[in-house]
Amino acid sequence: xDVEIFDERRCELGEGPISFGLRNESVAxxxxxxxxxxxxxxxxxxxxxWDVGEDVGFIIPGKDGGFILGNRNGPTAVDPAMDFPSxxxxxxxxTRLNDAKVSPTGDLWFGTMSYAETPEAGAxxxxxxxxxxxxxxxxxxxxxxxxxxxxxxxxxYIDSPTRSVQIFDYDGKDISDRxxxxxxxxxxxxxxxxxxxxx
Numbered sequence: 001x002d003v004e005i006f007d008e009r010r011c012e013l014g015e016g017p018i019s020f021g022l023r024n025e026s027v028a029x030x031x032x033x034x035x036x037x038x039x040x041x042x043x044x045x046x047x048x049x050w051d052v053g054e055d056v057g058f059i060i061p062g063k064d065g066g067f068i069l070g071n072r073n074g075p076t077a078v079d080p081a082m083d084f085p086s087x088x089x090x091x092x093x094x095t096r097l098n099d100a101k102v103s104p105t106g107d108l109w110f111g112t113m114s115y116a117e118t119p120e121a122g123a124x125x126x127x128x129x130x131x132x133x134x135x136x137x138x139x140x141x142x143x144x145x146x147x148x149x150x151x152x153x154x155x156x157y158i159d160s161p162t163r164s165v166q167i168f169d170y171d172g173k174d175i176s177d178r179x180x181x182x183x184x185x186x187x188x189x190x191x192x193x194x195x196x197x198x199x
Contacts, residue, residue, distance in 0.1 A: 007040055007047070014038075016099060016193065020061040028067075030056045032096070037069070057097030058110065063129075070097035070110055075127060095122060099193065101146040103155075105172045109136075111143020117161070124157065136175065145194025156181065160190045 011031035019027050019042075028039045037050040037059050057070030067078050074097070100110035107126050114121040122140040127133050142160040148170060149156070155170040164183045168175035184191050 007038065009038060009047070009049075011036075011038075016058045018059060018061060028059050030059055030070075032057060032098070037067075055096050058100040060100055060102060060108065063106070068100075068108065070100055072096060074133075075100075075108060075110065098122075098142065099144050099146070103170075103172075104148055104152045107173070109146050111140060111146075113140070113142045117142055119161070142190075144192050147194045147196045150196065156194060156196075158191045158194055160192055163188075163190060165191065165194070 006027075011029075012034040013032040014034075015030055015032055017027055017029040019025075025043050026039060026041050028037055030037050032055055035052045035054055035056060037052060037056060039048045039050075040046070052069065052071070054072045058068075059070075060068040062068055062077060069076050069078050094116070095112045095114050098111050098113045100108060102108055103126075107128050109124065109126050111124045112122040119141050120139045122143050123135050124137040124140055124143055125133060126136050137157075140159050141162075144160050145156070145158040145165075147156045148154065152172065153170060155168045155175050157166045157168065158164075159166070162183075163186070165181040167179050167181040169177045
């Protein structure tokens, strides 16, 4: 496997790359504590970025354009043609959003974690298209990668300090029958993001 630098811009905590556009020709990713979203066109090399003004846990393309950003106060819809809205910050807030994916049925799944990585201080949430918010798991430390099996019968999930991938049965909305799929040896480090490829 050959590794190359995709973008020279340095991040404090870069995460969550996504592709978007008619032919997935553009890539975006967040600098969580750097409070920025970076963009790069795969064909032209054109770059841009947003200064969010607060920690940002993820960026997800919207179904009808625009993006969903994982801000301190929760998921926020943003139209790229508009300036990013300024938002008051709660300095007492000790947790932040971290990583998100859209399920095969269109729900947004996102997690939280404490800045101090306090054990089980985070959670995993689901937001439906009509805006209903449900806390799914409440014993999470560092919520990370989420993915679904090609036949959509299973959901995979990573809480990084467990060094494991958890497997759930998935019915298109809810998850059940939690079990450990596999555990990473300590020498492999901590699992973080996750995706399922075409194979």
